Amino acid sequence: MFQRFAPLVLLWSCIGTAAAQTAPAPAPAPPATVRVALTTSEGPILLELEKERAPATTANFLRYVDGKRFDGATFYRAMKLAPELGLIQGGLRNDPKKLFPPVVHEPTTSTGLSNTDGVISMARDKPGSATADFFISIGDLSSLDAKPGQPGDNLGFAAFGHVVEGMDVVRRIAAAPTSPTEGEGAMKGQMLAPAIRILTARRVP
Numbered sequence: 596m597f598q599r600f601a602p603l604v605l606l607w608s609c610i611g612t613a614a615a616q617t618a619p620a621p622a623p624a625p626p627a628t629v630r631v632a633l634t635t636s637e638g639p640i641l642l643e644l645e646k647e648r649a650p651a652t653t654a655n656f657l658r659y660v661d662g663k664r665f666d667g668a669t670f671y672r673a674m675k676l677a678p679e680l681g682l683i684q685g686g687l688r689n690d691p692k693k694l695f696p697p698v699v700h701e702p703t704t705s706t707g708l709s710n711t712d713g714v715i716s717m718a719r720d721k722p723g724s725a726t727a728d729f730f731i732s733i734g735d736l737s738s739l740d741a742k743p744g745q746p747g748d749n750l751g752f753a754a755f756g757h758v759v760e761g762m763d764v765v766r767r768i769a770a771a772p773t774s775p776t777e778g779e780g781a782m783k784g785q786m787l788a789p790a791i792r793i794l795t796a797r798r799v800p
Contacts, residue, residue: 643759711737
């Protein structure tokens with residue numbers, strides 16, 4: 596009697612083994628992120644920062660957030676290259692009383708990120724000089740990514756997150772009036788008048 600069902604049991608065993616061998620592997624977990632809410636005088640902006648892919652840059656930004664050093668800071672610059680193309684820049688404007696030491700530069704070639712629409716990146720002079728000032732891209736600014744094959748300073752700007760909610764606020768800030776005389780060098784004519792206040796910056800659970 597038991598021998599009669601043995602081939603059937605063996606068949607089900609083989610089917611189960613084959614199914615186990617062909618089952619798709621589980622999808623890898625997405626990179627770890629952390630969210631930060633900027634409350635501005637023009638409305639809220641919700642950021643998602645790349646804690647895993649840009650760890651040093653994200654940790655630097657969170658240090659200012661957790662220390663409440665962005666409270667009372669401003670968005671002070673709007674670069675308008677074309678309709679729906681440009682950036683807004685904010686931060687502490689080199690206030691020596693609030694700055695931490697500069698953060699190591701994490702180029703886009705190492706993080707896999709890109710300066711595209713809604714991406715937040717660190718403002719800097721030379722690589723490794725970024726502190727508390729940052730910008731949010733409007734439109735495709737991948738020209739600001741690292742370009743190792745080009746001469747000169749080709750390390751680009753360190754992208755470390757993106758806007759999840761509030762691009763309407765970003766665009767409203769970008770459309771705000773600028774002074775035709777304020778600013779130095781390439782920033783002349785791009786300084787917001789008046790600057791847009793950052794009321795608070797807080798982590799979001």
